Amino acid sequence: MVKCPSKQVSHSFDSKSSQFPPVEEDKSTAPFVSALKAYAERNAAGFTFPGHNRGMAAPPLLEQLIGKGPFHHDLAELDNFFSPKGAILDAQKKAAELFGATETWFLVGGTTCGVEASIMSTCSPGDTLILTRNSHTSAISGMVLSGALPKYMIPEYNTSWGIADWIKLDQVVKAIDELHEEGKEPAAVLITSPTYHGICSDLEKIIDLCHKQQIPVIIDEAHGAHFKFDCRLPSTALEQGADLVIQSTHKVLCSFSQSSMLHLSGSMVDRERISRCLQTLQSTSPSYLLLASLDATRAQLSKNPYTIFDTAILLAHQLADEVQTSIPNASVLESADFEGMPKKDPLHVTIDTWKLGVPGYDAYKILREEYDIIPELRSQKSLTFAVSLGTCREHVQRVVHGIKDMAAMHGLDNPDQAMINHYECLPFGEISIKLSPREAFFANKRRINVDESLGETCGELICTFPPGIPVLIPGEVMTQNPLSYLLNARDGGAVISGAADSHLHSIVVCDI
Numbered sequence: 001m002v003k004c005p006s007k008q009v010s011h012s013f014d015s016k017s018s019q020f021p022p023v024e025e026d027k028s029t030a031p032f033v034s035a036l037k038a039y040a041e042r043n044a045a046g047f048t049f050p051g052h053n054r055g056m057a058a059p060p061l062l063e064q065l066i067g068k069g070p071f072h073h074d075l076a077e078l079d080n081f082f083s084p085k086g087a088i089l090d091a092q093k094k095a096a097e098l099f100g101a102t103e104t105w106f107l108v109g110g111t112t113c114g115v116e117a118s119i120m121s122t123c124s125p126g127d128t129l130i131l132t133r134n135s136h137t138s139a140i141s142g143m144v145l146s147g148a149l150p151k152y153m154i155p156e157y158n159t160s161w162g163i164a165d166w167i168k169l170d171q172v173v174k175a176i177d178e179l180h181e182e183g184k185e186p187a188a189v190l191i192t193s194p195t196y197h198g199i200c201s202d203l204e205k206i207i208d209l210c211h212k213q214q215i216p217v218i219i220d221e222a223h224g225a226h227f228k229f230d231c232r233l234p235s236t237a238l239e240q241g242a243d244l245v246i247q248s249t250h251k252v253l254c255s256f257s258q259s260s261m262l263h264l265s266g267s268m269v270d271r272e273r274i275s276r277c278l279q280t281l282q283s284t285s286p287s288y289l290l291l292a293s294l295d296a297t298r299a300q301l302s303k304n305p306y307t308i309f310d311t312a313i314l315l316a317h318q319l320a321d322e323v324q325t326s327i328p329n330a331s332v333l334e335s336a337d338f339e340g341m342p343k344k345d346p347l348h349v350t351i352d353t354w355k356l357g358v359p360g361y362d363a364y365k366i367l368r369e370e371y372d373i374i375p376e377l378r379s380q381k382s383l384t385f386a387v388s389l390g391t392c393r394e395h396v397q398r399v400v401h402g403i404k405d406m407a408a409m410h411g412l413d414n415p416d417q418a419m420i421n422h423y424e425c426l427p428f429g430e431i432s433i434k435l436s437p438r439e440a441f442f443a444n445k446r447r448i449n450v451d452e453s454l455g456e457t458c459g460e461l462i463c464t465f466p467p468g469i470p471v472l473i474p475g476e477v478m479t480q481n482p483l484s485y486l487l488n489a490r491d492g493g494a495v496i497s498g499a500a501d502s503h504l505h506s507i508v509v510c511d512i
């Protein structure tokens with residue numbers, strides 16, 4: 001069976017077809033969900049935790065909010081999360097089969113803990129990890145935990161959008177060559193693909209290159225868990241040969257927040273070491289509701305793997321088309337905005353609000369407060385709308401109408417003149433590293449006035465949230481660009497995360 005059998009001819013941009021496991025007779029089979037249901041139905045005399053005892057002592061306020069059902073299923077003892085032999089193992093095996101992995105682990109600490117575990121299972125203290133500088137915060141935590149040293153690839157920036165470009169094969173080659181010149185071998189390569197904006201790198205070529213040199217490749221596919229399920233979507237990292245892939249099943253797919261999957265392919269990375277790392281990072285009391293939501297999401301996809309995203313893709317195209325055709329000056333991010341980019345996720349629709357005369361942070365606030373529309377991501381120049389299985393036509397129409405109205409009511413007549421220079425700086429440029437992430441994490445710190453911070457060694461990881469991509473990383477020398485970027489974002493209304501002083505009047509630096 002192929003990824004998109006009925007549509008192969010009509011979609012020229014995915015030559016790859018992929019196999020799904022045979023469709024089950026009872027397509028809704030979900031081993032963990034079934035076991036949980038049966039277990040919850042027993043009239044057991046429970047002397048176990050949690051103390052609400054299947055809802056008998058549920059906190060009334062929460063019960064009023066969510067009902068008794070979640071409490072009734074908030075159980076333990078069905079299987080061992082770290083050495084699964086029963087329902088958890090069966091559910092994970094089914095997920096591995098569907099997503100095309102050798103082995104899959106369910107995660108209850110989000111993709112965050114999967115990225116950390118992937119770095120810890122490939123890098124030992126002193127090893128070098130090649131990674132993109134616009135990696136998620138969890139990559140820095142992974143280096144603190146493992147003691148790995150970063151070798152960054154700096155993405156180019158599309159300045160008219162203020163959005164990072166895809167990672168090119170040349171950049172990986174350059175990073176490996178530079179390490180070789182220093183007499184070092186990389187322990188692993190970590191790439192985020194797709195990015196929060198749906199930008200995909202050409203993973204197949206990069207992975208091929210790395211594998212020829214026995215370098216394992218980790219792909220942070222937090223935003224691409226749905227790619228397998230329609231041939232109009234980009235190829236998955238597993239299809240392109242990645243060794244470790246971490247997906248936020250709770251993003252475009254439908255599991256509960258905090259639940260993710262870590263997929264292993266092949267034998268380049270030691271599965272026992274991954275297990276040990278996950279045991280180090282995750283709770284010994286995983287929420288069965290989260291695990292059940294992963295199993296149920298997998299079953300939802302298995303039931304209808306070829307057409308499940310038809311409506312979502314249609315709605316995403318409608319959103320993009322209607323914004324562009326009905327709103328003067330509106331533009332939507334497209335593959336063509338990034339020269340040579342293999343593919344972009346159509347379900348992440350990024351709209352340029354800057355050209356409409358409304359900075360992205362202001363547009364977010366206006367849409368939220370005046371139109372009850374909540375975009376997924378805001379930045380200085382744009383808003384990103386995540387279209388998913390739960391999106392409906394009426395909401396798409398509300399966005400089109402809301403943006404049109406907002407532009408008419410709030411847009412500056414001459415946006416470029418009013419806003420130019422204000423947001424020109426990019427988050428990263430040249431990087432000078434004084435301390436490794438781990439050294440910086442444990443170094444003594446002091447807090448200084450932000451005006452005195454240039455040239456100091458940064459002591460805290462600071463980002464705008466979302467997207468949670470660190471602009472300042474502990475151990476790096478403080479320079480003007482990232483600082484100005486953060487100050488502008490703060491002034492524009494971004495949420496600043498990770499700084500002891502979220503107003504950024506002061507900043508924590510390493511005392512060296």
Ligand SMILES: Cc1ncc(COP(=O)(O)O)c(C=O)c1O
Binds near residue numbers: 111467
């Ligand atoms: C690229 C990327 N990687 C990792 C994460 C962390 O994922 P999670 O929220 O599942 O822990 C995020 C979160 O937004 C992300 O955008």
